[in-house]
Amino acid sequence: MTRSWLFVPGDDERKIARAWTSGADALIFDWEASVAVSPKADARRVSANALAAAPTSQRSCRIRFNALDDPHHKDDLAGLPVARIAGIVLPKACGTEALRAIDPKLRLRTACRRRARNAARGRDRHRKRALGTRAH
Numbered sequence: 001m002t003r004s005w006l007f008v009p010g011d012d013e014r015k016i017a018r019a020w021t022s023g024a025d026a027l028i029f030d031w032e033a034s035v036a037v038s039p040k041a042d043a044r045r046v047s048a049n050a051l052a053a054a055p056t057s058q059r060s061c062r063i064r065f066n067a068l069d070d071p072h073h074k075d076d077l078a079g080l081p082v083a084r085i086a087g088i089v090l091p092k093a094c095g096t097e098a099l100r101a102i103d104p105k106l107r108l109r110t111a112c113r114r115r116a117r118n119a120a121r122g123r124d125r126h127r128k129r130a131l132g133t134r135a136h
Contacts, residue, residue: 002060003025005024005025005027006019006022006028007030007064008028009030009034009043010031010034010044010046010063011035011039011040011042011043011046013046016050026060026062027061028061028062028064028089029047029050029051029062030064031064031066031072031076032064032067032091033064037072040066040075041075044075044079045079048079051081051084051085052084054084062085062087062088063080063085063088063089064088065090067091068098068102077102088102088106
């Protein structure tokens with residue numbers, strides 16, 4: 001059960017590091033309201049790096065990205081570390097229309113990540129089989 005959600009500026013490495021030990025049930029890396037316009041790209045990079053380095057026990061993380069009508073929205077969507085987050089927080093949702101607009105984009109990103117991950121696993125399995133065959 002998620003009882004507490006802690007919003008953390010996605011561009012602030014120090015605050016993200018402190019958030020891991022906060023005891024919050026979920027961390028929300030904020031790319032929207034808590035990040036000024038100029039460091040938006042930094043927020044995507046810093047958040048992705050923090051998630052990649054996080055212990056697996058810290059995987060209840062979400063990203064709040066910029067609204068659908070914001071000029072940074074497309075870059076936010078392209079930069080979502082889909083495989084490392086539990087979900088998204090869509091700001092300023094305007095009802096089901098906003099959810100319908102974002103759903104196909106997220107499905108496509110998720111499917112691409114899954115295919116890449118499965119391809120990498122297939123290469124690893126193939127490599128292990130090849131090594132195993134030579135070893136016998």
